[in-house]
Amino acid sequence: MPKAGRVVVVFGLASISALLSGGRAHAVTTTTTTSTASAASIGGMLTVDNHPVPGVRVTASRGAAEVGHAVSDRRGAWRIGVPGPGTYKVALDVSTLPSGVRAERPELAEYRVFGSFAQSAGFTLSAGQSKAPGGQSRLDVFLNLFVSGIRFGLIVGLCAVGLSLIYGTTGLVNFAHGELVTFGALIAWLVNTMSSGPKLPLVLAAIIGMIATGLLGATLELGLWRPMVRRRSGASGRMLVSIGLALFLRYIYEVIFKGAPRSFRQYAAPSPVKLGPLQSPVRDYVIMAICLATLLVVGTMLRRTRLGTAIRAVSDERDLSSASGINVEGVTLLVWISGGMLAALGGVMLGMGSQGVQWNMGFRLLLTIFAAVVLGGLGNPYGAMAGGLVVGVASQVGTYWLPSDLQFAIALVILILVLLARPQGILGVRERIG
Amino acid sequence: MNWTGILSDGVRAGLGINAAIYALAAVGLNVQFGYAGLWNFGQAGFLLVGGYGTAIAVSSWGLWLPWAVLVGIAASILLGLLLGVPTLRLRGDYLAIVTIAAAEILRIVVNSTKVQSVTGGPQGIGGFANWFFDHNPIARGRYGFGTITYDQRQLWVTLVTWVLVALASVLVALLVHSPWGRVVRAIREDEDAVRSLGKNVYSYKMQALLLGGAIGGVAGIMLVFDQQFIQPDLFQSAITFYAFAALILGGTARILGPILGAIAFWFLVEGADSFLGNAVDHNFLGVGHLVDPTQIGTFRFVLVGLVIMLLVIFRPQGFLGSRQEVMLGEQ
Numbered sequence: 001m002p003k004a005g006r007v008v009v010v011f012g013l014a015s016i017s018a019l020l021s022g023g024r025a026h027a028v029t030t031t032t033t034t035s036t037a038s039a040a041s042i043g044g045m046l047t048v049d050n051h052p053v054p055g056v057r058v059t060a061s062r063g064a065a066e067v068g069h070a071v072s073d074r075r076g077a078w079r080i081g082v083p084g085p086g087t088y089k090v091a092l093d094v095s096t097l098p099s100g101v102r103a104e105r106p107e108l109a110e111y112r113v114f115g116s117f118a119q120s121a122g123f124t125l126s127a128g129q130s131k132a133p134g135g136q137s138r139l140d141v142f143l144n145l146f147v148s149g150i151r152f153g154l155i156v157g158l159c160a161v162g163l164s165l166i167y168g169t170t171g172l173v174n175f176a177h178g179e180l181v182t183f184g185a186l187i188a189w190l191v192n193t194m195s196s197g198p199k200l201p202l203v204l205a206a207i208i209g210m211i212a213t214g215l216l217g218a219t220l221e222l223g224l225w226r227p228m229v230r231r232r233s234g235a236s237g238r239m240l241v242s243i244g245l246a247l248f249l250r251y252i253y254e255v256i257f258k259g260a261p262r263s264f265r266q267y268a269a270p271s272p273v274k275l276g277p278l279q280s281p282v283r284d285y286v287i288m289a290i291c292l293a294t295l296l297v298v299g300t301m302l303r304r305t306r307l308g309t310a311i312r313a314v315s316d317e318r319d320l321s322s323a324s325g326i327n328v329e330g331v332t333l334l335v336w337i338s339g340g341m342l343a344a345l346g347g348v349m350l351g352m353g354s355q356g357v358q359w360n361m362g363f364r365l366l367l368t369i370f371a372a373v374v375l376g377g378l379g380n381p382y383g384a385m386a387g388g389l390v391v392g393v394a395s396q397v398g399t400y401w402l403p404s405d406l407q408f409a410i411a412l413v414i415l416i417l418v419l420l421a422r423p424q425g426i427l428g429v430r431e432r433i434g
Numbered sequence: 435m436n437w438t439g440i441l442s443d444g445v446r447a448g449l450g451i452n453a454a455i456y457a458l459a460a461v462g463l464n465v466q467f468g469y470a471g472l473w474n475f476g477q478a479g480f481l482l483v484g485g486y487g488t489a490i491a492v493s494s495w496g497l498w499l500p501w502a503v504l505v506g507i508a509a510s511i512l513l514g515l516l517l518g519v520p521t522l523r524l525r526g527d528y529l530a531i532v533t534i535a536a537a538e539i540l541r542i543v544v545n546s547t548k549v550q551s552v553t554g555g556p557q558g559i560g561g562f563a564n565w566f567f568d569h570n571p572i573a574r575g576r577y578g579f580g581t582i583t584y585d586q587r588q589l590w591v592t593l594v595t596w597v598l599v600a601l602a603s604v605l606v607a608l609l610v611h612s613p614w615g616r617v618v619r620a621i622r623e624d625e626d627a628v629r630s631l632g633k634n635v636y637s638y639k640m641q642a643l644l645l646g647g648a649i650g651g652v653a654g655i656m657l658v659f660d661q662q663f664i665q666p667d668l669f670q671s672a673i674t675f676y677a678f679a680a681l682i683l684g685g686t687a688r689i690l691g692p693i694l695g696a697i698a699f700w701f702l703v704e705g706a707d708s709f710l711g712n713a714v715d716h717n718f719l720g721v722g723h724l725v726d727p728t729q730i731g732t733f734r735f736v737l738v739g740l741v742i743m744l745l746v747i748f749r750p751q752g753f754l755g756s757r758q759e760v761m762l763g764e765q
Contacts, residue, residue: 104547112560120665122556124547173527228747236473236526237746240682243675244742251735255726367538370531378527402548409542412535419532420520 041118042090042111043070043079048101048125051261051354052076057093058123060111062086071096075260085113090121101125104403124405140277145396151284151353153392154291158346159365160372160384161298162339168315168379169335170225171235176246177343177369178362182253184213184344185351185361193265202266206348210341217340220245221333246363253359261356287349294345295385298338302381311335315379368395368408371415377425387425390414435712442581444705451588453700454595455657459677460684460692461602462649467678468686469610470642471622473530476517477650477677479537482669484510484651485658486544486553492562494552499565503655510651513540514644522639537671545666558665566591566659595656599693602649607689609645618642619687619759672735679742685755694753702741703734 042060046053052075059069060080067088070078082088091107104124111121163177188209191200200208224245228238272279302308313321314331322328343362350365351357372391376383391411398410418425447453459477466472474480487509491502517536521529544553553559572586584592609615617638620628629635658664676699684695710730713721725733751757 108557111557120556120667173530233747237750239473239527239530240678241743241746243678244739244746246739247675247735248739248743251732251739254732255729255736367535370535374528374531403546405546406542406548409539412539415535416520416532416539419524419528423520423524423528 040084040113041079041081042121044121046072046076057096060088060090062088087112143277145400149393149396151288153389155346155349156368156372156392157385157388158291159343159369160388161381162342164373164381164384165335166339169332173239175242178366179246179249180213180340180343181347181362184209185347185357187212188348189357202264210344213340213344214337217336221336257359261358263356368411371411374415375418383425435716435718440708443708444701446582447704448697448701451592451660453696455653456677456680457599457693457696458653459650460681460696462646463677463681464692465642466646470618473526474533475530476533476537478669478671478673479540480510480647480650481654482540483513484654485664488655489559489562489664493559506655507648507651510647511644514647518640518643541666541669560663563659563662591660603689679738682745683752685752687759688754691754706737
């Protein structure tokens, strides 16, 4: 493969190669020649909800003759060396799939290999239970999706409140907010699960993650954003800096924590409890309760306390608040700390779910958080909570009709539709828009 | 440490196809962001639509490749219209969020199993640019100087892309030095002032968005020509941020800014990659103990992030820009 071509593919597939971190992952059994960078090969990752699916046999054949097969390794990776360009049939051996996992299309009848390089072939696997007919009526499926949508929406809401408050008080569209979410979850994972870590209980670990992320927020405000504001940098310049910061932090996480998703030591795979038509583990209800309680506390504090009033005042009119004796820089610092803590809590709650804790989990959530914030009106914390719920429920319930690989797109389509119809958001104030 | 090897890796990348493609994408961004002050964070989406438009026109409709290229460009203009109509009346940060969201939606949708029969889903489409390579006038062989050589295929696609960069830059230069360019730049500085002079600000912004998007579409077409293959993963949002980094490095609102920026950017990124690879192999300054060789590719993103941050903070005008004409400066 030409050098120039490799470059593009390498960063294009960065997320995949991240999962393959450690060249060891290439040790996949093949019957034909071992795949090297220059030989033609077909490969891919088998995952369900971002969890690897090992031990699945994949075969490639041309005409009636099998040209090679591979078994997915513990990262779910497989690769088959093939003789060269041409059309192949690539098929999953369905009988080797773990129980409860099914392939939406187990066979790619006409897979074309174009040259002598490593190509990827995707198989979409789904966990049988999400849409499983296992005794559930269509209404039950719908209700379960609705409940998991509320859980997801509350988590998005937690992250969105912080982003919205930061926007309100500083005018910064913070593209690095996802990295605060990830940071909280990673720190919590570190002290909860890592083999050489202190292995604290998850509740303590979550609190430590929140404090650490609050400190990160404070460090960023004191070391980066405040000096920039003092140098009279525009909001647009700071937005671009936040993109650079996001890239920087995200890939540092990847270097340190490697690619694979991880679970917390506790509550990793609880069994679902039947509650009427609902089938969710108790853990999910606890997550919802914690998120809801936190949002209520934040909402009340913004309304009732002096600090909350100060935050809202700075949000509304920064210069006037400063003139009337509010310590604007102090309020901004507190907003960064609390925004970071809320994001971290959201990250831990997200990491308890099926997708686990991963270096890019916050980045994957970022646009959904944006959708929530815009839906509620940029800078409006109550709007962000409501927006989170709407986006969360819509993207989960939407998979009732649409394939689950489009779930993420649903939130973004909502975002664009809202901007078309009501750019100030559900609760936004008309005059805030330019 | 093989210093000449590192240097020639950097130079090869700086003159190579990626630099040319990113230069083209950055020329488009320069029209939108540099001259008109529009925050397009979805340039990857324009590349995607250009590339897929062309590939699908060939593979599904059987069009002659030059017509298919026009389809690709038309598709990226259409995307500009779809994005611009709702958002260009709103404040700038809305455009930023909507464009990045739209680029992600497009990437998810072409990847979806629902449209696999047209887009090929995750497997993508290949072999649509045969016409382009069949008309390669360059004889078989290796061309170049010293250790920096390209084969006839690379040279053909690279040369064509650089010629397109030059054409696009001339077009942009003519436009920005015309009355149109003065209005657009005035909109960037003070929209209300321009509006009070009776200009249709919305329409000028739309024209800038469409022009930049079309140039981005051409960049996408050359990207998939080079690969002879198209798949959703080629169009990660990282493309947009790379192009932004290249543009700011060279200098926004300067004709040569995006070109110089893209060359310098790829020289830096590939040179740093090569340096790190060498440093790990030779355990230079003890790097071999610190860096896992499989993670070298990851460090380029760390580097790009750092470059963006430092540039915007300390030198928002890049190499060529003037401090007065740069949106990132004081406000």
